[in-house]
Amino acid sequence: MNLKNKILPGIAALGLLIAVVVAIQAEQKTPPAQPVAQPAQAPFKSYIGGAGLIEASSNNIHIGTGLAGIVKTVFVKVGQPVKAGAPLFHIDDRELQAALLIKDANVLKAKAAVEEARATLEDARSQYALVSSAGDRRAVSIDDVQKRRNAELLAKARLESARAAVIASDADVKSTRTGIERLTVRAPIDGEVMQVNIRPGEFAQAGVLSTPLVMMGNLDLLYVRVNIDENDAWRFKPQTPAAATMRGNRDLKTMLSFVRVEPYVTPKQSLTGASTERVDTRVLQVLYSFRRDALPAYVGQQMDVFIETPELPTPVVPLAVAREEGK
Amino acid sequence: MFQIALKMLFGDRGKYFGIITGIALASLLMIQQPGILISIFSRTYSFISDVALPDIWVMDPMVKYVDDSQPMLDTELYRIRGVKGVEWAVPLYKGNQRVRLADGQLVGSNLLGLDDATLIGGPAVMLKGRLADLRLPDAVIVDEAGATGRLAKPATTPEGKPTPLQVGDILEINDKRALVVGIAQARATFQSQPIIYTTYTRATSFALSERKQLSYILVKAKSDESLQTVARRITHDTGMAARTAQEFKDMTFRYILNNTSILTNFGFVVVVGFIVGAAVTGQIFYNFTLDNLRYFAVFKAMGATDRMLRRMILLQALLVGFVGFGLGAGATALFAAATRGRAGLSMTLNWELLVGSGIAVALIVLFAALISVRKVLRLEPAVVFK
Numbered sequence: 001m002n003l004k005n006k007i008l009p010g011i012a013a014l015g016l017l018i019a020v021v022v023a024i025q026a027e028q029k030t031p032p033a034q035p036v037a038q039p040a041q042a043p044f045k046s047y048i049g050g051a052g053l054i055e056a057s058s059n060n061i062h063i064g065t066g067l068a069g070i071v072k073t074v075f076v077k078v079g080q081p082v083k084a085g086a087p088l089f090h091i092d093d094r095e096l097q098a099a100l101l102i103k104d105a106n107v108l109k110a111k112a113a114v115e116e117a118r119a120t121l122e123d124a125r126s127q128y129a130l131v132s133s134a135g136d137r138r139a140v141s142i143d144d145v146q147k148r149r150n151a152e153l154l155a156k157a158r159l160e161s162a163r164a165a166v167i168a169s170d171a172d173v174k175s176t177r178t179g180i181e182r183l184t185v186r187a188p189i190d191g192e193v194m195q196v197n198i199r200p201g202e203f204a205q206a207g208v209l210s211t212p213l214v215m216m217g218n219l220d221l222l223y224v225r226v227n228i229d230e231n232d233a234w235r236f237k238p239q240t241p242a243a244a245t246m247r248g249n250r251d252l253k254t255m256l257s258f259v260r261v262e263p264y265v266t267p268k269q270s271l272t273g274a275s276t277e278r279v280d281t282r283v284l285q286v287l288y289s290f291r292r293d294a295l296p297a298y299v300g301q302q303m304d305v306f307i308e309t310p311e312l313p314t315p316v317v318p319l320a321v322a323r324e325e326g327k
Numbered sequence: 328m329f330q331i332a333l334k335m336l337f338g339d340r341g342k343y344f345g346i347i348t349g350i351a352l353a354s355l356l357m358i359q360q361p362g363i364l365i366s367i368f369s370r371t372y373s374f375i376s377d378v379a380l381p382d383i384w385v386m387d388p389m390v391k392y393v394d395d396s397q398p399m400l401d402t403e404l405y406r407i408r409g410v411k412g413v414e415w416a417v418p419l420y421k422g423n424q425r426v427r428l429a430d431g432q433l434v435g436s437n438l439l440g441l442d443d444a445t446l447i448g449g450p451a452v453m454l455k456g457r458l459a460d461l462r463l464p465d466a467v468i469v470d471e472a473g474a475t476g477r478l479a480k481p482a483t484t485p486e487g488k489p490t491p492l493q494v495g496d497i498l499e500i501n502d503k504r505a506l507v508v509g510i511a512q513a514r515a516t517f518q519s520q521p522i523i524y525t526t527y528t529r530a531t532s533f534a535l536s537e538r539k540q541l542s543y544i545l546v547k548a549k550s551d552e553s554l555q556t557v558a559r560r561i562t563h564d565t566g567m568a569a570r571t572a573q574e575f576k577d578m579t580f581r582y583i584l585n586n587t588s589i590l591t592n593f594g595f596v597v598v599v600g601f602i603v604g605a606a607v608t609g610q611i612f613y614n615f616t617l618d619n620l621r622y623f624a625v626f627k628a629m630g631a632t633d634r635m636l637r638r639m640i641l642l643q644a645l646l647v648g649f650v651g652f653g654l655g656a657g658a659t660a661l662f663a664a665a666t667r668g669r670a671g672l673s674m675t676l677n678w679e680l681l682v683g684s685g686i687a688v689a690l691i692v693l694f695a696a697l698i699s700v701r702k703v704l705r706l707e708p709a710v711v712f713k
Binding site: 005008009011012013014015016017018019020021022023024026027031033034035036037038039040041042045046047048049050051227228229231232235247248268283304306309311 | 333337347358377378379380400401402403404405406407408409411414415416417442443444445446447448449450451458459547565646649650651652653654655656657658659660661663664675676677678680681
């Protein structure tokens with residue numbers, strides 16, 4: 001076997017070697033992609049899962065105004081704690097202030113009118129006294145006596161009327177002052193300002209708005225509104241413990257204490273924040289609470305919540321499976 | 328004696344190369360065609376293989392294979408999380424959306440929405456950028472084949488070549504802005520569409536508005552129970568179809584097998600390769616033995632035993648078998664290595680295929696040796712004097 005004859009088997013051996021190498025490489029598996037964060041895990045044996053949305057324990061209060069107008073001053077900043085009754089913002093009140101000046105003047109006018117009426121009454125009274133005290137009835141005509149008595153009665157009535165006008169104008173002033181007071185919107189409870197969506201110079205509309213002028217709430221205790229699919233609602237038992245996990249880091253979790261069940265099952269909104277929120281199913285809403293310092297959580301944030309349930313006693317066969325098995 | 332047998336073989340160059348070429352071509356056909364077939368089949372479930380982390384896939388009971396997503400309600404995710412034995416469950420959006428390129432061309436692409444918090448289901452190998460960058464606004468990650476292929480930026484001049492997508496480029500998905508933050512390596516899919524990764528919520532806002540958006544729920548089972556048990560329990564408790572990753576792969580594979588004629592086409596070529604290989608090789612080898620009959624007669628006359636003659640022919644047959652198979656396997660291996668990871672045609676060369684085709688080649692050469700041995704054994708030593 002000379003060199004020439006060894007070439008082809010040599011190439012063949014090389015080819016086979018390459019084939020074996022390629023085949024070995026094909027066996028190697030690429031490692032799976034590792035998650036950026038570990039997914040949430042339930043700390044219970046038997047549980048139901050739900051999407052939770054954090055809210056203030058007082059609910060998120062969307063502050064509105066009863067009177068529309070241009071905002072003059074905003075007294076609070078976002079994140080500022082406020083006491084009940086503290087002013088939040090003030091709407092331009094020049095129109096009502098001007099009206100108040102007129103109405104104050106009207107009070108003075110009405111008071112002057114009272115003095116005038118009183119003087120008239122005095123006059124009428126003395127005129128009448130002159131004739132009524134005369135001993136001889138023939139000295140004055142009956143006609144004159146009656147005229148003077150009526151004049152006195154009329155003057156008395158005018159005085160009453162003038163006094164009423166003073167009260168009325170006083171009330172008018174008070175009404176305008178209330179109107180001015182209403183232009184300052186105040187905090188209804190102790191809490192923290194979560195949003196300020198109005199700035200001086202902007203027009204504040206009265207009524208229910210999609211973006212609140214100011215949002216505030218009591219944040220000492222945070223509530224988690226948990227949406228439970230209506231298909232799982234029967235498994236939920238009130239007063240059972242629950243755990244909430246922060247999204248993105250499952251080590252940040254806290255136990256929740258039960259607050260209440262919303263007795264009305266509402267249509268669920270996908271929490272996409274998009275303008276076209278989709279309603280896809282109905283959910284039972286359950287409120288749980290946790291202390292604010294337990295987690296670095298913010299109002300409006302979503303959480304993964306697990307609620308402990310008793311173990312399923314008997315298997316419940318849903319319709320779709322029953323149909324499948326019946327085939 | 329074996330030296331002489333080899334000398335006989337190498338002496339007749341024409342026939343030697345003829346046999347080797349025959350076997351090399353037969354083994355080429357028998358390795359390459361099934362290799363391409365395996366590659367195509369593995370693409371049918373390549374997506375399930377890529378998303379390697381979850382054990383169980385939960386889907387609508389009507390889903391027939393992986394690309395046939397039948398969306399479910401978003402709240403099903405939380406029902407699945409409440410099933411016993413589920414360690415975690417995350418949503419996955421999978422759908423086809425059209426991407427508009429800079430020149431207005433629309434390209435159908437596979438949009439994948441990964442769980443926002445964990446990004447489970449993401450690509451294993453990032454070529455550029457980081458998976459966590461998906462949390463940036465409007466961020467998407469494009470697979471390499473798509474970035475260099477169908478989603479590449481169109482050429483500015485008519486003759487120019489399209490430039491591959493880079494990190495920082497902008498795409499338009501259903502009129503919405505998408506920022507490319509990474510290029511990933513993903514296994515090619517059966518439909519060979521570009522793959523675009525993004526987060527679940529962003530995918531649902533990219534997608535045309537539908538009432539249901541959740542394609543799959545990816546579940547990791549607790550380790551103390553078998554996957555089947557947990558999957559059956561999920562199906563039982565929620566009415567959703569839960570399949571282990573292997574079951575889902577098998578189901579997808581069966582669907583493609585039953586609904587396309589790929590297997591028949593490739594199988595036919597393999598059978599033809601075997602028959603032609605056997606016929607050609609057998610024929611030439613037999614001819615070669617006939618030509619050398621005189622020498623075998625001489626050996627017989629010199630007193631060579633039947634056993635020795637058989638061994639000589641077997642040696643010749645095995646050598647040509649080895650050389651032919653080595654050349655064929657080497658050529659296909661180079662082809663496999665060259666096409667690996669490509670979006671277009673590619674083939675998979677694995678152990679089973681190599682051993683199987685080796686056995687087939689061995690059968691061919693043994694068959695050729697058998698008919699030659701029969702002729703030689705019946706030979707009268709007197710032939711040498713004719």
